[in-house]
Amino acid sequence: MTATAPAGTRPQIPRQWLSPRTAVRSFPLLRAAAPALLGYCAVRVLGVLMLLGVGSSRHRPVLHRLGTLWDAGWYVRIVEHGYGSTNGLVGSHGIAYSTRAFLPLFPWLAEAVRAVLPVAPGTALVLVASLSGIGAAWGAYAVAARCHGHRAGVVAAVLWGVLPLAVLENTAYSEALFSCLAVWTLYAVLDRRWLTAGLLCLLAGLSRPSAMALTAAVAAAAAVELYRCLRGRGSVRWWRPLTAAVLAPLGWVGYILYVGRVEHSWGAYFRIQRAWGSSFDGGAATVKWFEQVFLSHRAATGIPLAYAVMALTVFAYLLLFAIAVLQRQPLVLLVFSAGLLAIDLGNGSPYPPLARFLMPAIPLLFPLAASLSRLRSRATLLVVLAAAALVSGLYGAFVVFYGGAPS
Numbered sequence: 496m497t498a499t500a501p502a503g504t505r506p507q508i509p510r511q512w513l514s515p516r517t518a519v520r521s522f523p524l525l526r527a528a529a530p531a532l533l534g535y536c537a538v539r540v541l542g543v544l545m546l547l548g549v550g551s552s553r554h555r556p557v558l559h560r561l562g563t564l565w566d567a568g569w570y571v572r573i574v575e576h577g578y579g580s581t582n583g584l585v586g587s588h589g590i591a592y593s594t595r596a597f598l599p600l601f602p603w604l605a606e607a608v609r610a611v612l613p614v615a616p617g618t619a620l621v622l623v624a625s626l627s628g629i630g631a632a633w634g635a636y637a638v639a640a641r642c643h644g645h646r647a648g649v650v651a652a653v654l655w656g657v658l659p660l661a662v663l664e665n666t667a668y669s670e671a672l673f674s675c676l677a678v679w680t681l682y683a684v685l686d687r688r689w690l691t692a693g694l695l696c697l698l699a700g701l702s703r704p705s706a707m708a709l710t711a712a713v714a715a716a717a718a719v720e721l722y723r724c725l726r727g728r729g730s731v732r733w734w735r736p737l738t739a740a741v742l743a744p745l746g747w748v749g750y751i752l753y754v755g756r757v758e759h760s761w762g763a764y765f766r767i768q769r770a771w772g773s774s775f776d777g778g779a780a781t782v783k784w785f786e787q788v789f790l791s792h793r794a795a796t797g798i799p800l801a802y803a804v805m806a807l808t809v810f811a812y813l814l815l816f817a818i819a820v821l822q823r824q825p826l827v828l829l830v831f832s833a834g835l836l837a838i839d840l841g842n843g844s845p846y847p848p849l850a851r852f853l854m855p856a857i858p859l860l861f862p863l864a865a866s867l868s869r870l871r872s873r874a875t876l877l878v879v880l881a882a883a884a885l886v887s888g889l890y891g892a893f894v895v896f897y898g899g900a901p902s
Contacts, residue, residue: 524637527645531636531652532629538656538884539628543665545888549896560895562617567667569594573602574609574616579757586770587845593767595754598747600701601669620667627671628664631655634678635857641685642824643865650876651857651864657883659804660851660901662891668901673703674855677831680709681858684716684827689735693742700746705855708834713743716827776843784846801898804890808850812836818862828858851901 543557550557563571573594586592605619612619632652640648655674656664664671676699683692696713700706717736724733755761768774788802816832839852853859870876894901 525633527640528633528636528648528652531649532633534649534653534880535629535632535656538653538880538887539625539661539665541884542656542662542888542891545892546662546895549892553896555896557895558618558621561666562615562621563667564895565901566597567617567620569597570602570605570620570667570669571616573597573599574605574619587772590766590770592770595758595764596767596771598669598701598703598750600698600746601672604672617667621665624663624667624669624671625665627675628656630675631664631671631678631857634675634682635860637682638678638685638828638858639861639864641682642828643861644868646868647861647865650868650880651860653880654860654864654867654883655857657880657887658854659808659887659890660854660894661887662894663851663854663901666895666901668851669702670851670854673699673705674857676702677706677709677855678857680713681827681831684713684739685825687720687731689717689720689731689739690742693739696739696743697746700744700748701750702746703855704747705835705838705852706747707744708831708838710743710747711834712827712831714740715830716825717743719826772844774843775838775841778841780843780845781840800893805850809839809853812853812856812859815859815862819859822862824858824861828861832856832859 546557546561550560561567578594578599584592601620601623604623605616608614608619608622609616612622614622632655635655636648636652638648639651643651655661676695680692680695680699683689683695692713696706696709699709717740720731720736721733721740724731724736751764752761754764754767757763758767760766765774785806788798789806813836816836819829819832835853835856839849842849842852867876867879870879
């Protein structure tokens with residue numbers, strides 16, 4: 496017979512339940528992901544230390560710079576003053592720059608951090624981005640381990656931390672937050688947790704417009720599952736994938752409708768984006784950009800480092816996508832990656848394509864992670880990843896202190 500606590504008293508929680516070691520053991524996925532998270536944190540700490548070294552030599556505070564430079568300043572303005580504020584500048588086509596070009600989840604989370612910690616808006620944004628980067632690394636491990644095994648999952652998480660623009664994972668940019676939500680959405684779909692996938696995709700849609708690609712991925716996978724259900728071969732009730740497909744676009748669609756309502760024009764969001772020269776032209780601007788940078792007479796005088804890295808990164812992602820197709824990655828992963836590539840290569844801005852738009856394409860790292868995980872020598876693998884971390888850290892320092900806006 497089980498003893499019960501006296502009336503009016505709170506039941507006592509066994510002391511061993513409060514042990515961090517027990518908590519980790521009670522969450523198998525976290526325990527399995529521990530090497531991946533440690534590896535990811537190690538390479539990001541190296542990148543941050545390199546930033547601190549360069550910042551110290553230039554007498555410039557790194558944290559302030561990570562929390563305010565380029566687009567980060569717009570998020571700071573939203574945290575401080577809300578939407579509707581402007582810096583008074585006018586962009587392309589004579590359209591004023593507006594904070595409403597930036598989706599709200601990232602600054603909302605920063606506001607929540609500031610409600611708990613007495614930190615500046617930029618610092619709160621950096622904290623959200625850095626924690627999101629860790630969450631994305633965990634998700635990268637979870638999905639890659641499911642598809643290619645534990646060791647490939649660990650390598651995939653580390654590769655996420657050594658991307659050329661991995662410095663943005665510790666900068667007040669929303670890429671890390673979207674990447675975290677996106678990769679866990681993909682994991683939920685693979686695990687057939689349809690309602691979770693739909694809700695995560697909705698949240699992702701409140702962080703970046705790239706969630707259109709994620710919505711397409713969830714919808715495609717849901718359509719396949721719904722077809723299986725109608726044929727009597729599905730493993731879940733039919734309304735679950737259907738609900739996920741309905742929930743998936745509500746984040747970004749809802750925000751676009753909100754902007755249309757407050758701006759008194761249903762196309763206001765896309766008009767505001769044009770201030771940055773952002774539109775979709777099917778790839779014409781991308782082709783023109785490559786011609787001007789690499790084929791014109793100016794290319795003979797030297798290609799800027801940022802342009803070269805951006806182009807090599809995009810070409811690498813295209814190659815990895817082809818390999819992913821040949822390896823028959825799950826449909827939801829392929830559709831998501833294809834959607835991000837289409838959005839980036841079809842971007843009509845003056846400087847397409849943008850390598851940072853492809854940062855959330857974590858599944859495209861899996862073919863490389865699987866290949867590296869098959870190296871027989873662990874020392875060789877560590878040397879390769881350490882070299883990648885050094886190069887990533889150096890390029891991150893260049894971008895933050897010497898380069899233009901991350902592209």
